Amino acid sequence: MTTGHDIEPALDIRDLHKEFASAVAVDGVTMTIPRGEVFGLVGPDGAGKSTLIRLLTTVMVPTSGDALVFGNSVRTQSDAIKPRIGYMSQAFSLYGDLTVRENLNFFAELRGVSRADAAKRATKLLEFSTLTEFAGRQAQFLSGGMKQKLALAVTLISEPDLLFLDEPTTGVDPVSRREFWRIISDLNRQGITVFVATPYMDEAERCTEIAFMNHGRIILRDTPEGVKSRVRGDVLEIGVADYRAAMLVLRALPFVRSVDAAGEILRVLVDATDRKSEFEDRIRAALTDAGFPVTMMRDGVADLEMAFATLIPTGESAGSSAEELAAVTG
Amino acid sequence: MSLRRIRLLIWKEFLQLSRDRMILPILIIMPLLQLVLFGYVVGADIKDLRLAVLDRDGTTVSRSVTEAFTAAEYFKLTVRAHNDADVQRALDGNRASVAIEIPKGFADQVERGESAQLQLIVDGSDGRVSQMAGAYAAGIVNRLNTELYPRQAALAKGNVGIDARTRVLFNPAVRAINTMVPGLLAFILLISTSAIMSQAVVKERERGTLEQLFVTPVGRTEYLTGKLVPYALVSVVQASVVFTVGTLWFKVPFRGSGFVLALGLALFLFTSLGMGLLISLVSRTRQQAQQMIIFLQMPQMILSGFMFPLEVLPKWLYAVTFVVPLRYILVVVRSVFLKGSGLAELWPQFAALTVFAVGIFALGLSRFHKQLSD
Numbered sequence: 010m011t012t013g014h015d016i017e018p019a020l021d022i023r024d025l026h027k028e029f030a031s032a033v034a035v036d037g038v039t040m041t042i043p044r045g046e047v048f049g050l051v052g053p054d055g056a057g058k059s060t061l062i063r064l065l066t067t068v069m070v071p072t073s074g075d076a077l078v079f080g081n082s083v084r085t086q087s088d089a090i091k092p093r094i095g096y097m098s099q100a101f102s103l104y105g106d107l108t109v110r111e112n113l114n115f116f117a118e119l120r121g122v123s124r125a126d127a128a129k130r131a132t133k134l135l136e137f138s139t140l141t142e143f144a145g146r147q148a149q150f151l152s153g154g155m156k157q158k159l160a161l162a163v164t165l166i167s168e169p170d171l172l173f174l175d176e177p178t179t180g181v182d183p184v185s186r187r188e189f190w191r192i193i194s195d196l197n198r199q200g201i202t203v204f205v206a207t208p209y210m211d212e213a214e215r216c217t218e219i220a221f222m223n224h225g226r227i228i229l230r231d232t233p234e235g236v237k238s239r240v241r242g243d244v245l246e247i248g249v250a251d252y253r254a255a256m257l258v259l260r261a262l263p264f265v266r267s268v269d270a271a272g273e274i275l276r277v278l279v280d281a282t283d284r285k286s287e288f289e290d291r292i293r294a295a296l297t298d299a300g301f302p303v304t305m306m307r308d309g310v311a312d313l314e315m316a317f318a319t320l321i322p323t324g325e326s327a328g329s330s331a332e333e334l335a336a337v338t339g
Numbered sequence: 340m341s342l343r344r345i346r347l348l349i350w351k352e353f354l355q356l357s358r359d360r361m362i363l364p365i366l367i368i369m370p371l372l373q374l375v376l377f378g379y380v381v382g383a384d385i386k387d388l389r390l391a392v393l394d395r396d397g398t399t400v401s402r403s404v405t406e407a408f409t410a411a412e413y414f415k416l417t418v419r420a421h422n423d424a425d426v427q428r429a430l431d432g433n434r435a436s437v438a439i440e441i442p443k444g445f446a447d448q449v450e451r452g453e454s455a456q457l458q459l460i461v462d463g464s465d466g467r468v469s470q471m472a473g474a475y476a477a478g479i480v481n482r483l484n485t486e487l488y489p490r491q492a493a494l495a496k497g498n499v500g501i502d503a504r505t506r507v508l509f510n511p512a513v514r515a516i517n518t519m520v521p522g523l524l525a526f527i528l529l530i531s532t533s534a535i536m537s538q539a540v541v542k543e544r545e546r547g548t549l550e551q552l553f554v555t556p557v558g559r560t561e562y563l564t565g566k567l568v569p570y571a572l573v574s575v576v577q578a579s580v581v582f583t584v585g586t587l588w589f590k591v592p593f594r595g596s597g598f599v600l601a602l603g604l605a606l607f608l609f610t611s612l613g614m615g616l617l618i619s620l621v622s623r624t625r626q627q628a629q630q631m632i633i634f635l636q637m638p639q640m641i642l643s644g645f646m647f648p649l650e651v652l653p654k655w656l657y658a659v660t661f662v663v664p665l666r667y668i669l670v671v672v673r674s675v676f677l678k679g680s681g682l683a684e685l686w687p688q689f690a691a692l693t694v695f696a697v698g699i700f701a702l703g704l705s706r707f708h709k710q711l712s713d
Contacts (some may be wrong), residue, residue, distance in 0.1 A: 066554050088556065096554040102547030104351070106358040117348050119555045147358070161550075 017080035019044045019202040020065065025058050025074035034060035036225030037074070042204065042218075044170075047197050051317065057148040058206040059099060059227040062175050065204070066096040073200030078171065080227045092120065095164030099175045105149030109140055109159055113166055114150055120167040127166065136164040137192065140153050154185025161192065172196065174205040178212065190215055210313040219280045221317065229320065233313060240311035240319060242266050243280040245289065246274050246297075248305030264288055267318045272310060274305075278315055340564075343558055345685055348565025354541070356569070366535070370577045372585065376520050378589050388472050391418035391435035393426050400444035400487065404457065407483050408439065413475040419617045425517045426460065436462040449487050449669060455479055491628045517592065520585035521672040522645050524578055528604060529611045530636060534614030537628040539566060567612055574608055595675030599682060603671040603689065609696035612665045616703035639665050640712040 020042040027035040034057040042048050044175065049056050060315040063069040065076055067087035075082050080088040103112045110131065117127035135141040138158040143151060157177055165320060175192075178186040178199040190212065197203055205216065213219050213235050221229040221236075229236065252273050259268045259277055281290045293303050356362055391404050409416045414437065418429040429435040440458035448455040457480065461472045543549045552562060564705060585591045618635075622628035640646050642656070643665035649657060660666050667688040674680035 039409065063550075068550050068553050091554055091556055097546050097550070098550055100547040103549040104355065104548055106355050107351070107544070109352065115347065115351055116551075116555065117345060118553070119557060121556065 014152065018042060018163075019046070020048075020078065020204065021077040021080075022065070023075050025061070025064060025076050025249075026070065027057075028070045028072045033225050035064060035071070035109065037062045038225075038227050040230060044202050045180060045197070045200065046218055047130055047193065047203040047205065047216045049213045049219040050204065050222055051210070051213045051313075052220055052222035054208070056190070056222045057304055058222055059175050060225075061222070062096070062098075062173050062206060066094060066173050067091065068096070092167065092272070093169055094171045094173060095167065095169035096173045097157075097160050097164050097175065097177055099179065103156075103160055103163060106147055108145050108147055109135070109151070110144045112159065112163055113189070118161045118165045122167055127225075130166055130168070131162075134165055137195075138162045152185075153320050154181045156187070157181050157185070157189060158192070161189070165196070171202045171204065176206055176208060179208070186212075208230070210317065213313050218241075219313075221320070236313060236316050237311045237321075240278065240316045242278045242311075242319075243285050243288075244276045244309035244311050244315065245278060245279060245292070246309040246338055247292070248270075248274055248307075249296060249301045249303055251291065251301055255296055255299070258295055258301065259292065262291065266289075266314055267319060268319070270315055276309055276315060278311070278319060279315050340558070340561060341556075341603040344561050345565050346375040348557070348562065349568050349666045352565065353568040354692030356503075361437055362535075366577065367529065367580065369531065370523075370581050373527055374520070374584055374589075375414050375583055377523055378414060378516055378585075386412050387415040388413055388475070389417040389427055389435045390439050391421070391422040391438040392416060392422050393396040393438065395442040395443045396441050396445040396642050402447035402450050403486075404439070404441055404445075405484060407479050408476075411475070411479060411700075413471075413479075428461065430462055434490065437476070439476075440509045452488065479536075485585075489582070500632075500650040507533070516589055517677055518673055520581070520589055520591045521676040522669050524581050524585070525607060525665060525668040526640070526645055526660055526670050527581055528574050528608060529614075529639065530579055530632070531577055531610060532570060533615035533618060534632045535573065536566070536570050536611040536624055537619040537632065538613050538624065539570065540616065540619035541625050543668050544619075563616075563704065563707065571608055571712065578604060591676060596679075596681060598677045599680075599685070600672065603668055603675070603685070606689070606696045607664065611691070613696070613700035613703040614709060617699070620703070620706050639663055642666070644669050667695075669689045 018041050020040075022038050022040050022276075024041075025035055025038045026033070027062050032112075038061060039320070050061065052058055064071050064083060066076060067083050067090055069083065073196065075084050077083075078090045079093055079307065081087075085088060087162075104115070109215055113131045113134065114127060117131070122130070132141075135144055138161065140155060140159060143155065148156065151159060161174075161177065170299070181189065182318060193203055194215070195206070205212070207213055216233065218230065218232055219236060220227045229237070237260065246257075247259075254269055255275060256268050256270065259265050259275065264280045264282075268275060268277050277292070279285070279292075289306060293306070296303050390406075390408060394405060405416070408414045418425065418435050418438075420426045420429060420438070424436045426435075426440065427633070430438060438460040440460065442456055442458070443457050445457070459473070459476050486704070497570050540549075543552075549562075582593075586593050616636075618628050623632055638674045642649075642660045642663045644660070645665060649660055652660065671685050671688050671692070674685060679686075
């Protein structure tokens with residue numbers, strides 16, 4: 010690391026486009042991401058998150074625009090970028106027929122890590138990811154969570170400054186997910202910048218900043234707190250016997266903006282007015298009429314799930330999202 | 340280009356091969372199995388053709404004709420016929436596929452040094468049998484001629500002698516297996532190289548490891564070299580096995596130069612590696628790649644002269660054979676093996692093979708580069 014480069018942001022994306030024969034995957038993304046962040050990229054399937062990551066990792070060449078990774082162009086300076094980044098793609102992308110240690114050694118040597126360093130780091134990473142006792146096992150025989158940890162360990166063997174993670178915990182059990190995020194936080198504390206695409210709002214919550222991507226565009230970027238504060242309306246938490254059926258009843262009410270379930274508790278967003286107590290009464294009445302008496306009702310706070318459910322209506326058309334978002338968030 | 344990285348990729352490939360319990364046995368057993376099947380079944384000479392004899396002459400000379408036929412292992416006497424009807428029944432009832440009829444007065448004609456006629460009737464329902472029967476018979480008759488007409492034979496090839504009615508050109512000294520084994524050398528190289536190569540590349544893309552490799556300093560060319568070298572080496576082992584078993588066990592003569600053979604096979608190797616690469620680029624899954632290999636296998640077998648002589652093809656189909664690389668390497672391996680031909684005789688084939696090797700390999704390379712950047 011030279012000092013001259015250290016002042017550059019981790020990522021400087023400039024009007025980046027990627028078009029395929031059938032679709033536009035990335036449609037003009039511009040943003041700057043400083044070092045030291047855990048930057049979360051959220052959005053529905055097909056929003057272009059993976060393509061954006063592939064462009065930033067130089068796996069794909071953009072149709073137009075450019076992105077600078079630590080000041081180096083993904084178009085022309087991929088050789089300078091590759092040594093400084095780690096990329097964990099969506100699918101498990103290591104050699105299943107090689108052992109845990111062989112995978113680590115292979116990628117270490119490929120990335121030019123000296124044998125001595127590789128051995129030292131491998132020992133540390135295996136311990137870090139609690140894979141030490143599985144070092145001799147073929148990667149294909151690991152559990153889903155262990156595979157992801159191995160994939161992470163492999164991307165870390167070259168000690169990258171910027172880590173790209175594409176839905177790293179998809180298909181991983183909740184315990185392993187927590188474990189995985191503990192590792193990510195540790196890494197971030199050590200100064201590694203993390204760029205993570207995730208479909209899970211609880212994971213987005215752990216990021217220092219999030220960007221919402223839809224139809225190839227970034228339509229919102231803020232801290233998790235900032236995103237939540239954009240939600241207009243009051244949140245009610247409701248306990249009810251049959252919460253699935255009750256959801257349908259609530260969604261039919263005109264002043265209800267969104268309903269989702271957290272465990273068996275329903276989280277309901279109602280229009281922001283001074284008629285909150287009136288809405289509460291009408292909800293009680295509607296649920297009782299439908300045969301689901303309310304067992305509990307209390308005030309709640311908006312979470313990211315709710316924020317995105319209301320900020321990004323489903324089934325919208327491309328192009329309208331930004332305007333709608335402006336209308337919703339005011 | 341970094342030799343260190345290429346060596347690492349090659350090592351990785353062999354490590355993966357060694358982990359696959361199926362692939363290595365298949366790589367060695369497959370060529371041997373093909374060699375045995377093709378060598379013993381397809382390439383074998385037909386023996387013990389059932390023979391019916393109608394000897395109207397009944398003399399020592401006519402009996403020596405029958406003996407000459409049955410002495411060789413090609414024919415087995417199953418029916419002694421007494422009249423035409425017997426012969427007809429034997430052929431109709433599949434008790435004989437070949438019949439010879441020795442007319443009355445045969446011995447007298449031979450003794451007088453005149454031409455003697457011998458009727459040979461062949462069951463034409465199996466083209467291969469009739470062709471070979473005719474050929475064997477011609478060989479036997481030739482030998483008989485030198486025995487029965489010593490004077491004429493000593494003089495020159497006269498018109499006098501036994502006139503066997505069937506005339507098929509064939510050299511019984513060249514066994515069918517002698518053309519089959521060299522052909523197999525090329526054919527096995529083609530199938531295994533293009534199949535394994537395409538599988539290996541598709542597998543890497545399917546699993547996402549290809550993408551992972553390209554965020555490391557590994558370049559496209561390094562990657563391909565690391566992929567090609569192991570499978571080229573495997574092919575060399577396969578070819579050596581087929582060559583060794585073919586020459587030692589099946590006793591196929593090798594009259595040419597090992598260098599010319601190796602050069603031809605190397606050119607062909609590049610062609611089939613390039614084809615494997617192309618197949619891997621159009622296939623999304625390994626199953627698709629496999630289907631593609633099978634789909635291409637049949638036309639190549641037929642349109643190259645591997646199984647059947649190209650002369651039997653209709654004109655328009657014959658024209659297609661010019662773009663089948665296997666066609667050229669077959670001529671090379673067979674000629675090098677059996678005729679001991681060198682570059683001087685085989686330069687047109689070598690030229691064609693070079694064009695294919697460079698063309699297909701370059702096409703595979705450029706498509707590979709392009710697809711990765713999309």
